[in-house]
Amino acid sequence: MAKIIVVTSGKGGVGKTTTSAAFATGLALRGYQTVVIDFDVGLRNLDLVMGCERRVVYDFVNVINGEGSLNQALIKDRRVENLYILPASQTRDKDALTLKGVARVLEALRKRFEYIVCDSPAGIEHGAIMAMYFADEALIVTNPEVSSVRDSDRIIGMLSSKTRRAVQNMQPIKEYLLLTRYIDKRVDRGDMLSAKDVGEILAIPMLGIIPESPTVLQASNAGIPITLDKESDAGIAYLEVVARFLGEEPPEREKKSFFTRIFSSKLT
């Protein structure tokens, strides 16, 4: 059965698109049929981060409106087997995504893919709700910073009230915290919230910590998902996130023993 995963945060600029690209690529690298969908109608960017912006012909809204087929809109990644991208539309019409239309496209994708990753727009408006509505699991991308943590808490509230699983009284969405732009040194100095602090405040299981890294910007400059950079500390951290998501305990890294302490207490 296909799983729908929303990558969301409330606040903008925390790393949703970077995470969507890295996470979807990581799942595909593990051999899973994976599609990543850009829900940011009007401000599409996933195509740029994935490096396929010049191959966009038809988009998500075209498919919903019947102006192009799903097969025409899906872009096959040239580097990773099993990985597809469904780009967002550049239309200014915010209500172009309808619940019925999104449901129909997701239903068609479910037959073909094992994982459907939904890259949510920032905010708590229509687009963000469309991205989370049909989700089975949610990655809540958070920076160790007050406004991001507060917005993540709002999003957690919406996941448990405004989604299909909530409305239809089904098993609730599985929520995971993903801390990004983490700087160990600043945490040690006491001028950045620690993973433990954020985990305690938001009270959902931690899937991983992505260190702040210059390689993330370099990768997006080049249109390469960070999980394809074998040298990048952030890329390695994302691969560990994928492993943990798939239920594996990744090999312990030195100096990070306190991470594993958090994970083992929260995930088991």
Next chain:
Amino acid sequence: MRVLEFFRSKPDSTATVAKERLQIIVAHQRSNRGSSALDALLPKMQRDLLEVVRKYVEIDNEQVKMRVEKEGNCEVLEVNITLPEGSVNKNE
């Protein structure tokens, strides 16, 4: 100066301050969350109640007061209906 600073108690790190502020704001956000469904129903419930009470007693709109309170895991719906003196018609 240095000596004075040494004796002054060390201020909390900014991360600690951030955590404390967030704990308060998040607790507040969460307390607003739960009862929202019932809150939305209150005005209609209040109108319906008024209609029922008015079958028997003359009362003003403001004399029916309702509110929802959270107590641990359960919600308490408090309804307060003030009856004006001598308003009940004993013949009915």
